[in-house]
Amino acid sequence: MKKKILALLLASAMTLGALAGCGSSSSSESENGEAAEETADDQLASILEAGEIIVALEGNWAPWSYHDEDDNLVGFDADVARAIAAELGVEVTFVEGDWDSLLAGLDAGRYDLVVNGVEYTEERAEKYDFTDPYAYIRTALIVRSDNEEITTFEDLDGKSTANSIASTYMDLAESYGAEVTGVDSLDETLELVLSGRVDATLNAEVSYYDYMDVHPDAELKIVALTEEASNVVIPTRKGDDSASLREAINEAIATISENGTLSEISIQYFGSDITQE
Numbered sequence: 001m002k003k004k005i006l007a008l009l010l011a012s013a014m015t016l017g018a019l020a021g022c023g024s025s026s027s028s029e030s031e032n033g034e035a036a037e038e039t040a041d042d043q044l045a046s047i048l049e050a051g052e053i054i055v056a057l058e059g060n061w062a063p064w065s066y067h068d069e070d071d072n073l074v075g076f077d078a079d080v081a082r083a084i085a086a087e088l089g090v091e092v093t094f095v096e097g098d099w100d101s102l103l104a105g106l107d108a109g110r111y112d113l114v115v116n117g118v119e120y121t122e123e124r125a126e127k128y129d130f131t132d133p134y135a136y137i138r139t140a141l142i143v144r145s146d147n148e149e150i151t152t153f154e155d156l157d158g159k160s161t162a163n164s165i166a167s168t169y170m171d172l173a174e175s176y177g178a179e180v181t182g183v184d185s186l187d188e189t190l191e192l193v194l195s196g197r198v199d200a201t202l203n204a205e206v207s208y209y210d211y212m213d214v215h216p217d218a219e220l221k222i223v224a225l226t227e228e229a230s231n232v233v234i235p236t237r238k239g240d241d242s243a244s245l246r247e248a249i250n251e252a253i254a255t256i257s258e259n260g261t262l263s264e265i266s267i268q269y270f271g272s273d274i275t276q277e
Contacts, residue, residue, distance in 0.1 A: 043237075044245040047112060052091050054111035055081045059096035060185045063210045063269035064117045076269040080134060081115040083261050087252035098184050099164035103128070106237060112245070117204065119168045119230040128235040129242065131249045134262060135232035135274045138225045139169060140205040144193055145219040150200055152224050159199040162192040168230070169202040186211060190220065206270045213271075229277065 047053050057065040057077050065075035073094055085092035095111050102114045106128075117137070120130055143150050150159060157177030163170040165182035173180050181198055183189045186207055192198045208222060234249060236242045256262045262275045 042244055043242045044248055047090060052093055053085050054093050054095060056095045056097060056102045056105055056111045056114045057116040058099055076265055077115045079265045083256045084249060084252040087255055088248060100166045114235055117232055118235055120233045129238050129246060130233040130235055131246055132253055133231035133233050134253050136229040136277050137204045137206060137232060137274060138229050139202050140208050140222045141200060141202055141224040142208055142220055143200045143223055145221050150223060161200050162189045162198045163201060173202050206274055
């Protein structure tokens with residue numbers, strides 16, 4: 001894929017050069033300067049030139065991204081990002097941060113992508129462009145095992161929940177009238193539920209099952225699930241400078257989906273294939 005992209009960039013540059021040669025010397029210099037500026041403003045071209053793509057994720061949200069016993073960064077999103085980078089022919093550098101800082105860092109240009117179980121919403125689409133989905137998840141409403149008051153999302157009205165600040169889960173909880181406490185990790189979230197400091201939490205169904213696999217005695221239960229699965233996507237900055245990057249990422253996602261890599265990564269971390277709608 002990298003050779004294909006480089007060939008397209010080279011062909012574009014040669015075409016610009018040929019057109020510039022038909023004019024005066026000053027015109028040629030001006031057009032060449034504009035072409036160089038366009039290349040510099042193209043995010044994919046910059047990534048390929050540097051040989052590195054910078055990806056942000058939380059790093060403490062198992063099984064999406066977390067550190068193993070040897071402190072290696074692993075998880076579904078981490079491995080998906082590595083597979084995409086391999087398709088682009090570049091190295092991946094990870095930046096870890098709290099959820100509410102990830103999209104802000106993307107805005108500021110501190111990294112190229114956020115690969116962190118981001119769900120598509122119309123509100124986010126007003127500010128970001130998105131790749132094709134690479135996974136599909138449902139949101140679970142989780143309470144303590146002895147909680148009989150909350151059985152539906154509507155029961156959250158007037159109750160308290162814990163969720164990552166500015167997350168889809170926080171927005172959904174608030175839409176049902178819950179008072180949300182901001183947290184930094186899934187473990188912290190569920191500890192607040194277990195201790196009774198909050199009534200419930202909303203999170204990815206697969207994350208709940210992964211937590212229960214590690215903590216089988218945790219007195220938690222799922223009482224409701226969203227009917228439709230959410231699209232998990234990769235946000236990029238809006239604008240023409242990121243268009244070629246999104247196209248290349250979509251090609252990479254299609255390739256690792258078709259060759260089975262995406263499904264293998266999902267089964268490794270979730271025990272099931274969440275990459276199929």
